[in-house]
Structure formats: C-alpha cells, structure tokens
Amino acid sequence: MSAALQHLVNQPYKHGFVTNIESDVAPKGLNEDVIRLISSKKNEPEWLLAFRLEAYQRWLDMTEPTWQNVKHPKIDFQAISYYSAPKPKKKLASMDEVDPELLRTFEKLGVPMHERAALAWVAVDVIFDSVSVATTYKEKLAEVGIIFCSISEAVQHHPELVKQYLGTVVPPGDNFYAALNSAVFTDGSFCYIPKGVKCPMDLSTYFRINTQESGQFERTLIIAEEGASVSYLEGCTAPQFDTNQLHAAVVELVALDNADIKYSTVQNWYAGDENGVGGIYNFVTKRGLAKGRNSRISWTQVETGSAITWKYPSCILRGENSVGEFYSVAVTNHHQQADTGTKMIHIGRNTRSTIVSKGISAGQSNSSYRGLVRIAPTATNARNYSQCDSMLIGSQCGAHTFPYIQVQNNSAQVEHEASTSKIGEDQLFYFAQRGIDAEEAVSMIINGFCKEVFQQLPLEFAVEATKLLSFKLEGSVG
Amino acid sequence: MSSVIKDDYLTQLIASWKAEAAASAMPAMSWLDQLRTSAAGRIEALRLPTTRDEEWRFTDITPLKSALFPRASVASSLTGSDIARYTLDDVPNRVVFVDGQFSAELSSIEHDSGVIAGNLSSLAREHTATVAHHLGRLADFQDDIFVALNTAFLHDGVGIIIPADVSAAAPIHVLFITSQPEQTTYPRCLVIAEPGARATLVEEYVALRDAAYLTNSVMEMHLARSAQVQHMRVQRESQQAFHIANNTTVIAPDACYRAVSLTLGAQISRYSQNIVLAGEHAECAIDGLTLIAGKQLADTHTFIDHAKPHGRSQQLHKCIADDSARGVFSGKIMVRPHAQLTDSRQMSRNLLLSDKARVDTKPQLEIFADDVKCAHGATIGQLDKEALFYLRSRGLSDAAARNLLTYAFGGEVINRIPVASLKQQLEKLVLVSTQVN
Numbered sequence: 032m033s034a035a036l037q038h039l040v041n042q043p044y045k046h047g048f049v050t051n052i053e054s055d056v057a058p059k060g061l062n063e064d065v066i067r068l069i070s071s072k073k074n075e076p077e078w079l080l081a082f083r084l085e086a087y088q089r090w091l092d093m094t095e096p097t098w099q100n101v102k103h104p105k106i107d108f109q110a111i112s113y114y115s116a117p118k119p120k121k122k123l124a125s126m127d128e129v130d131p132e133l134l135r136t137f138e139k140l141g142v143p144m145h146e147r148a149a150l151a152w153v154a155v156d157v158i159f160d161s162v163s164v165a166t167t168y169k170e171k172l173a174e175v176g177i178i179f180c181s182i183s184e185a186v187q188h189h190p191e192l193v194k195q196y197l198g199t200v201v202p203p204g205d206n207f208y209a210a211l212n213s214a215v216f217t218d219g220s221f222c223y224i225p226k227g228v229k230c231p232m233d234l235s236t237y238f239r240i241n242t243q244e245s246g247q248f249e250r251t252l253i254i255a256e257e258g259a260s261v262s263y264l265e266g267c268t269a270p271q272f273d274t275n276q277l278h279a280a281v282v283e284l285v286a287l288d289n290a291d292i293k294y295s296t297v298q299n300w301y302a303g304d305e306n307g308v309g310g311i312y313n314f315v316t317k318r319g320l321a322k323g324r325n326s327r328i329s330w331t332q333v334e335t336g337s338a339i340t341w342k343y344p345s346c347i348l349r350g351e352n353s354v355g356e357f358y359s360v361a362v363t364n365h366h367q368q369a370d371t372g373t374k375m376i377h378i379g380r381n382t383r384s385t386i387v388s389k390g391i392s393a394g395q396s397n398s399s400y401r402g403l404v405r406i407a408p409t410a411t412n413a414r415n416y417s418q419c420d421s422m423l424i425g426s427q428c429g430a431h432t433f434p435y436i437q438v439q440n441n442s443a444q445v446e447h448e449a450s451t452s453k454i455g456e457d458q459l460f461y462f463a464q465r466g467i468d469a470e471e472a473v474s475m476i477i478n479g480f481c482k483e484v485f486q487q488l489p490l491e492f493a494v495e496a497t498k499l500l501s502f503k504l505e506g507s508v509g
Numbered sequence: 510m511s512s513v514i515k516d517d518y519l520t521q522l523i524a525s526w527k528a529e530a531a532a533s534a535m536p537a538m539s540w541l542d543q544l545r546t547s548a549a550g551r552i553e554a555l556r557l558p559t560t561r562d563e564e565w566r567f568t569d570i571t572p573l574k575s576a577l578f579p580r581a582s583v584a585s586s587l588t589g590s591d592i593a594r595y596t597l598d599d600v601p602n603r604v605v606f607v608d609g610q611f612s613a614e615l616s617s618i619e620h621d622s623g624v625i626a627g628n629l630s631s632l633a634r635e636h637t638a639t640v641a642h643h644l645g646r647l648a649d650f651q652d653d654i655f656v657a658l659n660t661a662f663l664h665d666g667v668g669i670i671i672p673a674d675v676s677a678a679a680p681i682h683v684l685f686i687t688s689q690p691e692q693t694t695y696p697r698c699l700v701i702a703e704p705g706a707r708a709t710l711v712e713e714y715v716a717l718r719d720a721a722y723l724t725n726s727v728m729e730m731h732l733a734r735s736a737q738v739q740h741m742r743v744q745r746e747s748q749q750a751f752h753i754a755n756n757t758t759v760i761a762p763d764a765c766y767r768a769v770s771l772t773l774g775a776q777i778s779r780y781s782q783n784i785v786l787a788g789e790h791a792e793c794a795i796d797g798l799t800l801i802a803g804k805q806l807a808d809t810h811t812f813i814d815h816a817k818p819h820g821r822s823q824q825l826h827k828c829i830a831d832d833s834a835r836g837v838f839s840g841k842i843m844v845r846p847h848a849q850l851t852d853s854r855q856m857s858r859n860l861l862l863s864d865k866a867r868v869d870t871k872p873q874l875e876i877f878a879d880d881v882k883c884a885h886g887a888t889i890g891q892l893d894k895e896a897l898f899y900l901r902s903r904g905l906s907d908a909a910a911r912n913l914l915t916y917a918f919g920g921e922v923i924n925r926i927p928v929a930s931l932k933q934q935l936e937k938l939v940l941v942s943t944q945v946n
Contacts (some may be wrong), residue, residue, distance in 0.1 A: 447886060
C-alpha cells in the first residue's frame, strides 16, 4: 500500500515559478544607511525613521534566540537584501495600469486582482516582495469609512493612526525578529474599521516572495474601533529556490470595546524539496491586543509550507470579558520543522480563551506545539481550555508538546489536554470494508482530525485548506 | 553580582572538597575515589542554575546561594525515643542516617528477610562488584551540578540489594534525619533489585528541629528483568530547609516500578525524577502529591524516557497550594524512535486555595515513534462550586465542606500508598494541613 502511494508524496510545489520582472533591489546588508534608504524611498516622516533606527539599535544588542525546537544554519543577516520592489513603482490610478507581468503572476496563483474578475467577494491587498502592488475594492470600503491600504500608503495619508498604534502591541524591542522587522519593514497591510462598522466583505492580503536574495519583512496593523468587526485573510507563496529566504513579519491587532477581529492564515510558502534544501524561514511575530471590554480576537491558521515555521499568534486579553481564540493546523512533511502555538495572556476579569491545535507530522519532519497560558493575579474568573492533538505518519517524524501554564489567580479554571495518535489499521480496514480506498480514507480521517479548525475558516479558505492538506499528505501514509 | 555569589559558593565548596578528599581517601576503594574526583571535576566546569535556565525558570534558588552551610560533621547521638514518632509499626527493616552519618543503633534489618540492606561503605566491601557497577553510573553528574556535588561529597549512604527472586515481605524504611541547623547533608541511596526480586521501599526525610539547612540527595535505582519495586517517598523537612533531590531509576524488560512521592516540607524544594524504561514491556506508575502553604516553593520535575517498545507509564501529579505558596511541575515524556506501542498517560492537577498561591505547570510530550498512545493533561482551579453546594445541602458547614473536598483531592494520591502505617500517618498529616477554620 505504501509503495502505491509513495509517488504522490513528491508532488511538486505548484507555486514554485519565478516571475521575470525587473526589480529595484537594495544592496545586500544591513546598516543605518540601508534603513535610511528604505525610509527615504518610501518618503517616510521623521518619526518613523526614528522608530526604525531605535529598533535597529535594540536589534544590535540582541542575540538570536535558541530555545526553539528547530535547527537551521546560522542566518547571515548581511547577505540579505532588505528592499526589493518591482519596477516601475509609480502611483497607479487603476488596476489596469498594473504591470501585465505581475497580473499574470497573480492570475497563475489564483489571486483575483481585477475587481470585475473577482469571483470571491473579497478585497485583496497584494504584496510582491517588499511592496504592496495593488489593493482592490478600496473605494467600496471607503464608502463605509474603512481604510484598507498598504501600510506605506497609510503612513502618507493617515500618519496619526499609524503613529498612534504602530509598535503598541509588538514593541520594537519585543524579540530579535520583531526588532529586525521594526527596523527594516517595507510594506504590509493597514486596516482601520471605524466605530460600529461591520466590514461588509472579507479583507485579505496576499504575500508573494519573488527575489532570491531578498527577505520579506512586512508589517500588518489592524485596528477595530468600538463595536467594529472584520474578518481578515492572509495567504502566502514563494518561488522554488535552493537557498533559504527569511520571512520575518509582524502583525499587530487592536480590538477596542465590543470589537471583533478574526484573522485567518493559509500559509503555503515554499517548503524546500524532499531533501530539505531551500524553503522559507517563516519567523513571525503575531499578537492581538483585546483592549476593550467584550472584545474578541480569533486566530485561525493552516500552516503547510515553509522549511521552518516559528510563530505564536498571541492574544493579550486586557479588556473585561474579552475572548481570545486560537485554531491551528500545522502540517509538516519531508524535512520541514514547525514550532508553533499561541500565548494567551489573561489580564482582565472574566476573560476566556480557547486553544485548539492540530499537528500532523510526516516524513522526517518535526512539529512542536508550544503554548503559554498565563493567568495574571487580576484575571478573576478567567477560563482557558486547550486541546493539542498530534498525528504522526511514519516512524521517522516527531511530534512535541510544550505547554506552559502559569496561574496566579485561584478563581481561574484552566484545562489542558493533549494526545498523540496515528491512523490505525482498524480505521483503514473499516473504510476499506465500505469500499473506500486507503488514500481517500486517509484524506477523510485527516480532514476529520482537522475539522474543528477548518470550521473556523471562511468558506473559500476552508476549501483551499482542505485541498492543500490532502495534496500535501497524499501518499505519505501506507 | 549574582555571578560573584555563585562563583563564591562553588569555589568554597571545591576548596572544602579538596581538604576533605585528602583526609578521607580510601586506598581500598580507589574506584570510589576516582568517582568522587571526576564528579569534583564537573563542579569546576558547571555553574549553579539560575532562572534563566529553562529547567529552573520558575525555581529561584538565590536564597540557597546566599547561605553556604558547611557539611554536617558530628552527628547528634539520638535514641530510639527521639525518633519514635517517625518509625512505622509494621516496618521492621530500617536504615537510619542522622546528619549524614549512618546510625547502626537506630537501624535494624531482619536477616531472614533475604534483603541485603545497610550502609554503603560496609556494603561496598562485601559486594564491591555490584556496587561499583551501579554507584554513580545511573545518576548522571555530567550536567547536573547538584548530582555532581552529591557524588563528589559521597562517603556513605544507603545500600539495598534485593537478590534474584527474593520477595521481601516487609517494607524497608530509609530514614534521613536532620537534627542540627545550618548544615548540609548529602544523602545517597543505591537500590539494586536483581532479576525477579520484589520489594517495597519507604524513603523519608525528616527534621527534629525547625531550622534552615540543606539536603542534597541522590537516589539510584536499578530494576533488573521482571523485578518489581514500590517506592514511597516522603519529604517532610523543616519549613525553613532547602531540599534538592535527584532520583534516577532504570527499568529493565518486564520490570515494574511504582512510586508515590509526597512533598510537604522545605521552603524551597526540588525533586527531579528520571525514569528510563530501558527494556521492552517495562512499566512505571509514578504519582505525586505536593501540599504547600506559607511561602513554600515546591518544584517537581519528572522525565520518563520510553527507550524501548511496549513500555507503559502512568503519572498523576497533584498540587495543593495555600497562602502564597508556589507549586511548579514539569513533566516530560519522551518516546524514542522505535519505541513503538508505547502507552503513556500523564495528568497534572492543581488546586489553588488562596488568591496569592501560584502554580506553574508544564507537561511535555516529545514523540519520535508513530504507533504510540500518549496523552497528557493539566488542570488548575479551585474547589468545584457544585460539589461545595452539594455538601452544604447535606448540612455541612462551608469550612467542613471545603476541608472535606480538599482532603479528598489529596486523598486520591495517599490512597495509592501500599504501606498501611505510612498511609495512616500521612492521612492524618494531610487532614491536619487541609483544615481551615
């Protein structure tokens, strides 16, 4: 059985092509001049340059963390180009002026850049290497007061909002990669939902790394004012190179009173080949601040790509009755490594959090769940439920669980459960008995295993995630 | 600043080791001298852990570093009546150490029990090969400073050999008594269960006075094929004491190890238990209860290493923390590649009785084999409101209902103790310490 399915494991990565597009690339290396260059290219105000330089100084004093359960050769931060933009970059009046080469790229990826061609009722901000190239449905959203644009544009047109919130959830000195990002971030999405507005469509950012020697450092900032709500999607792909590219993003979410932010990610960066050569290092800091009363932040992620995934989308539950959620599926195959999980920091009274994490490891990969649930002394009646399930496929992979639970308030109820399992012979037999072949059976079992998480995804993403998963794991069971 | 204190602490210990080594060299047992010397070498290479070390993140031993207690030199001479309240009626076999010194008067071993038990230094003469083969070989002192210190200062300890196929009917009670303040003792215990042997062991730490002192203990246990050992561990040091203990147990094929550990005393205590399921079908069940109040900090670290297929392990750890006490639990279960058909379960349950009490728990799974069943869980909370309401509806006062539920929470672990007298003693103890008026 395993032989029959084995060939399917080596399905090529279908987003692995390179677009031949002329790019404006900054020289490799990182120093103050490069930061000034990025800042001047983006015509940034003085305070933002100061923010970057301060972060750079903090970064110089930091050393790379080593506690994570992943192995990789030391990254040479001077061998990375910190700015790469498709040429020419000029103000675009409409979608029709976008470089046709770019349009073809995104068409190939299935990302709708033409509003009229868009099937899904989704507004997209497309980020190609370091810069945002297009944002759809901008006017439509502006009618209800929603600001959805690239963060560079936000800096130009809404500097007061950016200044007020940038770095408040993830401070520049938060960690090594957040400091690096704060110093060199080039673009990202910015989204502001005004008071009482329910965003009429899903907002989405599509990230694409194209240049071989550039890193991608984007910064996303989402602010939901009182009573606002938004559902935000993020997708990522990259071409196939035999070198590793660094992706160190920062995402900050701020939810005020009664606001609701739902952030979904389907991450499918290039994962390297079956021997573990190449692939993206995905070292990301994502954090949401549930600042107001009754606010809610929900993270859903499906992590299938990247040579190394290392991220912990977190919620700081400061507002009374605020809610944090984390739903995750992390799939690793071949030599991929994933160390992912979440942090739920309960500060306010009656705060609640739910963690559902599903890890699937195949091949020689390793996947770890690492999570923190902290109940501060002020978090009276806080409640947490965590569930982490791992599935191992094959005998050369590893699954690890490292939950940290810190409780300083005796009225809190905290529960954590974890289990590890495999697809049993008896389960496959049961399917076979009903005329379902092994391959389909495995796909059904895995989809059942991940169902709780997929249910949280918006419809289009759920379909994509289900396909991605069966594609990714086809043939690895037998 | 802290590094100066740390260096000072170890430098002084190394100096005192050198002075002692010159005086106590035993030409007859050069293997032991070698062991001590190599452990002393590791002290020079290692440093004391700080909260920046992941394994010591929640346990700050700064108060210990600032108090360097000299090694206990002279043991108080105690009589049977001094220790009467610590002896167990139904346990005739007893090995007693007072302030780090073997007390032949207080110890008693029934010779017809078939068990060889006594102090290591005399045991090592008769059973040199067996002792030399295991002593210092199970507990790894390469990376653990406290095991290295214990091994470097090792001059005597408890030795227990249960010969092949001997089934020891009566339990063996190992009692470490501290009678003087401001001293350090290095209790050491070696237990060897030969193939098919069966025994029950009670390891206990007590203090005659409420004083500050340090106990740095190491226990090594080897279970040969099909051996069965039950191990009760009771730590009731003085409330001001420091207690750091390491236990390494290696379990051969088809052998079975059951342990119940109670942590009641010491201002800062740390118990690291390492269990290696080194043979197929090896089995272990380790349970623990930590009952702390005041400003106590109790840290339990366990590591269950499933190295071979068909291993089974079960663990239940409970912690009841009152006042501003702090409980720490870190339990790791490792399933090595090829250790297929492992079945492992771990549960950490914690009860916070006051709003200043704190618990940090970290159950961990590291799994490298696919055909295994592993599960762990953790809960932290307070007494169930509905259970309280139920008891109140039956006429119990609020205090009585709370006491009953708290006692029952701890009772689950106590009930697993197979030695009747010890169980009764501990039941009383837990009952008293869970009473709130």
